[in-house]
Amino acid sequence: MDKVIGILAGSLRKESFSKKIAQAIVPMAPEGYRFQIxxxxxxxxxxxxxDDHNQVPESYKAFREEMQKVDGVIFITPEYNRSVPGVLKNALDIGSRPAGKSVWDKKPAAIFSNSPGNISAFGANHHLRQSLVFLNMPAMQQPEVYIAKANELFDDSGALKEGETKKFIAEAVEAYIAWFEKNAEA
Structure with missing residues (x-):
């Protein structure tokens, strides 16, 4: 049975660079793995x-159930005001509750941050790492994945262009799989 890696893009925008990067990563799944956005x-x-009053919205239930089924997570995040987007932090909070039933516990993670600028969402990347420590998610340290000039990486159809960045992302995915295999619990 394939290992399932959940890919979470921290943006709701229709033409989000994070969503486009997520789409580009899906076919990079090696044999024995399935990447799922x-x-x-x-x-x-x-x-x-x-949670306290047993009025859990259906969206929470569906998200928690879906995340329970994944074996690891690749977070793809832009940066909002030098931190993670609210939608991504909200997902972390929803998945971490109710207390003692976190969907994140011990799932190996990677963070791919991106930005149209040169700083490459450095702040978001490191703020997200702080949350992952608390959530007991081992996070890949190397390679660090900061993707600059994300607005220049896609063709008119939204596909990731061939070149050094695509090669770097593929190498980062390979590194994550090696990280996952060393850190996943049987």
Whole structure:
């Protein structure tokens, strides 16, 4: 049975660079693996009252069930105000609850951050790492994946152009699979 790696793109924008990178990564799954994009669209803002009073929205239930089925996670994130986008932080919060039932626990992770600028969402990358420490997700350290000038990487159809960045992303995916195999629990 294939190992399933969930890919979460931290943007809701239709033409999001993070979503385009996620689409480009899906066919890079090696034999024995399946990469699955997990949508963050439609998740209500996390409110603990939903869990405390047994009024959990269907979107939370569906997201939690989908994330329970993945073996590892690749986060692809832009940067909003030097941090992670609210939609991605919201997904982390939803998946971490109720207490003691986190869908994130011990799942090997990687962070691919991207930006139209040269800083490549460095702040978001490192803020996300802080959350992953608390969520008990081992995060790949090397290679660090910062993707600059994301607005220049796609052709008119939205596909990732051939070149050094595509090669780098493919190498990062290979490194993540090696990381996953060393850190996944049997």
């Amino acid at each position: 997990v949508s963050l669209d439609g998740l209500e803002v996390y409110n603990q009252d939903f």
